Amino acid sequence: MSAAPAVKPRRLHLHRLVLWGALLLFAAWFLAPLYVMVVTSLKDMAQIREGSLLSLPTSPSLEAWSRAWSSACTGTDCNGLRPFFMNSVLLVVPAVLISTAIGALNGYVLSKWRFRGSELMFALMLFGVFMPMQVVLLPMSQVLGWLGLASSISGLVLVHVLAGLPSTTLFFRNYYVGLPDELIKAAMLDGASFWQIFRRIVLPLSTPILVVTLIWQFTQIWNDFLYGVVFSGADSKPITVGLNNLVNTSSSVKEYNVDMAAALIAALPTLLVYVIAGKYFVRGLTAGAVKG
Template structure:
């Protein structure tokens, strides 16, 4: 009976894995075929003569509207946007969580509660006021404008993560350091931050994924030279041509997804460890 239950569990797990990995498999094999093979072969068939020609075209010469420079400039824009946005929003979240959990003051829980509204607020609500703010600052339709938008949008989530993690750290550590004469920043850098590796990994992965995959902010707040890769992918897929090149579309989608896939493959186990170490703890 135990072996039967194990067989059922493994069958279900393998079935779910196949269901989720099936689209990824189709994208990869289609991107390695030429159009003649796509028309004549089956959707799930492996390529007879694998080629990276579709990948090269998607990267450097596919048309995204009137421009035919491929996804390369959009990919570079996303990289320039994601790195500072992830680092700044994570740093501010760590400081906020540290203050709210270990340097409590009158009204700190009220402020934390108000910040939580940002976690559940629909993104569409901030489009108009954020556009006005970016216009006042003179950074609308620029990469730095996108960085600011993602930093502000990410602070509620990063604060929540770090606050819930820091609540589990013993208050005695902070009090002992204060008795030894350590101040606010010294305690943070020397004691709190070195203990924050699990939740720091969770926050970095979470923010990277959200910002890299974002489309709404990218299409609303970017200009001609600052569009992220998600907008470029949408433009490529919707650009009309004589023949629809599905292999190029699939290759472009894989190129846009590679950074997040790589992050989860390399650091996925640390993400799970960080979550169990306190990221969702009340």
């Protein structure tokens, strides 16, 4: 019985070393600001003044996080970021769900139930993807005033739903174009209605693009500052506006640890979303979310 041939060790080529070195360098460069924010938020002000920017905290503390959450001043109010965080939650959840649902319905109609003028309607909606946000500020504020929704969370929800419809429609329409038309025709021959086909056939096949759209909309709405600062009132400001107010509030001593902790609190939801569901986002894109 002959002996099995010896497995040759894989040679570590120079180009592979260069590639890994470049990737590690870029990763370190990209993650350096996050590292500085985290270590600074865990230090007290004495260590910040005496130590290096990159030094680890000698006695890590979450006091700065506690102050940023519940007692830091954001102007004349000293209740921290907690009320702003809750406003963002109350804003993001309905805005993401409504814009995604309407975008899915629009994409279904524009791809599988085409009618005269549907291509023109899609082109006009697509124009909204590239339209600068500043263009709609004045007309949108007038509309919110007419509807009695000015300076309210409901008004912000409406603004973000309308602003997100072009993108969500584009995602779903381009994804549904790739679904076989025979599925729809077979269901129609079996007597299925418009809504039955959408609920029982199209939606179960939409998981990849649903994940993409939900993550995209969540990120866009949570991180928005312009609409939040223009259309919100004193009691409806989102987390981005609260963070801006906290950082720009004057005090006798600038507390960099509190500022860094506040920035991390504001960014934490989107970071968690991408850490948990990032791979599904990439899979959804490659499944046809941006395919023409």
